[in-house]
Amino acid sequence: MTQSNNLTATEFWRYSTSVYQQPQAEALCLRLQDSAGVNVNMLLMLCWCLDHQKIVVLRQWQILKAAIAHSDEALLKHRLHRKAAKAPSHPDHSSYARLKEQELALEAGQQSELVGAYNNMKIEESDLTGINASIVAFIHAYQLRNNEAAIDDIRALLKLSLSD
Numbered sequence: 534m535t536q537s538n539n540l541t542a543t544e545f546w547r548y549s550t551s552v553y554q555q556p557q558a559e560a561l562c563l564r565l566q567d568s569a570g571v572n573v574n575m576l577l578m579l580c581w582c583l584d585h586q587k588i589v590v591l592r593q594w595q596i597l598k599a600a601i602a603h604s605d606e607a608l609l610k611h612r613l614h615r616k617a618a619k620a621p622s623h624p625d626h627s628s629y630a631r632l633k634e635q636e637l638a639l640e641a642g643q644q645s646e647l648v649g650a651y652n653n654m655k656i657e658e659s660d661l662t663g664i665n666a667s668i669v670a671f672i673h674a675y676q677l678r679n680n681e682a683a684i685d686d687i688r689a690l691l692k693l694s695l696s697d
Contacts, residue, residue, distance in 0.1 A: 541648065541650050542644055545581060546644055549574070552580050552693065552694045554569070561689055561690045562576055562577075562690065565683055568683070569675065569680055569682075571675050574596065578647055579649065579668070580694035580695075582665075583665065583667060583695060584694060585697055586660065587658065587665075588657040588667050589654075589667045589670060590670050591670040591674055593654050594670050596650060596673060597647060597651060600653075601647055601650075603644040604639065604646055607639060609652075612636060615633060672684060672685070
């Protein structure tokens with residue numbers, strides 16, 4: 534069955550923070566980001582889709598990735614700047630907290646873009662929570678088919694997100 538989408542940025546942010554603050558979730562997300570190039574907001578969107586029985590196919594994941602490409606580039610640059618400010622040798626170590634707050638604002642903005650693009654798609658629904666073609670499509674969108682460690686991390690994160 535195809536549904537119209539009415540996900541809000543606020544709802545998605547709340548969902549994302551509830552998943553992200555679970556034990557091990559942050560570490561899984563950051564490992565997928567750093568080692569496999571997976572966008573954390575896209576990963577959290579995958580979790581949300583499975584939790585809400587939404588099926589996002591490969592072409593739709595590609596559209597979502599394209600919708601946030603510009604903000605993703607800005608986030609990557611900002612993240613590098615923030616990480617450099619965390620180093621003990623950085624002259625203005627106190628700016629780290631401010632940079633972290635700015636990064637969270639950029640993340641929220643990206644989530645808003647992601648939700649906007651998602652809401653403009655025709656999305657199918659599944660009858661089963663946590664089991665649908667979105668997972669395989671996501672793995673293909675990030676070219677992770679042969680990356681067993683990344684697939685294991687995605688599986689572990691999905692298990693965490695569906696258990697709360």
